[in-house]
Amino acid sequence: MRYFIEIAYNGANYFGWQIQPNAITVQEVLEGKLSILLKTEIKVTGAGRTDAGVHAKQLFAHFDCNEITNISELLFRLNSFLPKDISISEIFEVKKDAHARFDAVEREYEYMVSLKKDPFVDGFAYQIHNKPDVELMNKAAKTLLDHNDFQCFSRSKTDVKTYYCNIKKAFWEEENEQLIFTISADRFLRNMVRAIVGTLLDVGYHKTSLESFQKIVEDKDRGKAGASAPAHGLYLTKVTYPETIIK
Incomplete structure (x- = not known):
């Protein structure tokens, strides 16, 4: 059984x-x-x-x-x-x-960023010292929905057959001195979410323009994307299945 x-x-x-x-x-x-x-x-x-x-x-x-x-x-x-x-x-x-x-049809992740030193989120959120431009990061995140090949955000040495993912939502919210990035898709590549977060933070700090962000995705080159955000801020929050799997 x-x-x-x-x-x-x-x-x-x-x-x-x-x-x-x-x-x-x-x-x-x-x-x-x-x-x-x-x-x-x-x-x-x-x-x-x-x-x-x-x-x-x-x-x-x-x-x-x-x-x-x-x-x-x-x-x-x-x-x-x-x-x-x-x-x-x-x-x-x-x-x-x-x-x-x-059989999983959708997976959702959240990435937690703390805007201040907080002993109650230590080890559970990435602490940064300067607040990035959240509006600009959301503009960049929204463009991810227009693409389906995310080789630029994949770990270089991986055994996947395709880099295609169907991203269904990707956005930042600010809440109680924290920035929360939510992203869902049918599948994710190894290191993908952390690489996206790191690259979006570069956009938020005006190190990478919206046009450059688009080109990073289109060029499919991991070397052009930003550094991966630390692991401890990332959470797998939801996995969705069709009801037909239940006996």
Whole structure:
């Protein structure tokens, strides 16, 4: 039987989601705890992979096992067993061919920027000292919706077959001494959101013009885009699926 699991985590202590040699990851920890509780080897497949230090408010993964007779009890025991920086909010049965990665139709990220020193967001937002031109950054962000090839914002050494993404929204908001960048798309490339944020901040500081921003996207050259914003300000906030995956 196949189950979906909804996960949230503070990524500070992990080298991202995906299992890798000689580094602790969220996937590794989750698989280990599930395997112990279910008394069989469990492999989980996530909706995507977050980089080292990136957080997730909502990420889904799927795993296969025999029928779970008491999901509520498993949920309680799993949360008790996991470290404090990983939590599970839901486990539910889905159709046997449902896939956490391939069935996702939309993913949403937020990037948090703090405009002042704040001990309560330390490690959870990128602190900057001078406020950028938010209106200009929003003008640049809006142009992303007119493009679909984002090679310029992708990590250089990657194994993807296409750089095409359908961005559905991208905008900045200011709230309580913070700037929040929200972006959603059908898929994202590795390092894409952090590279976009870094380049948009260059626009906000008048280092890059709107015309130059457009040309960066059109030229498809990562070397011309801005530096990636730090990982600790980035959150995967939402993954959306069609209702048809539910059994």
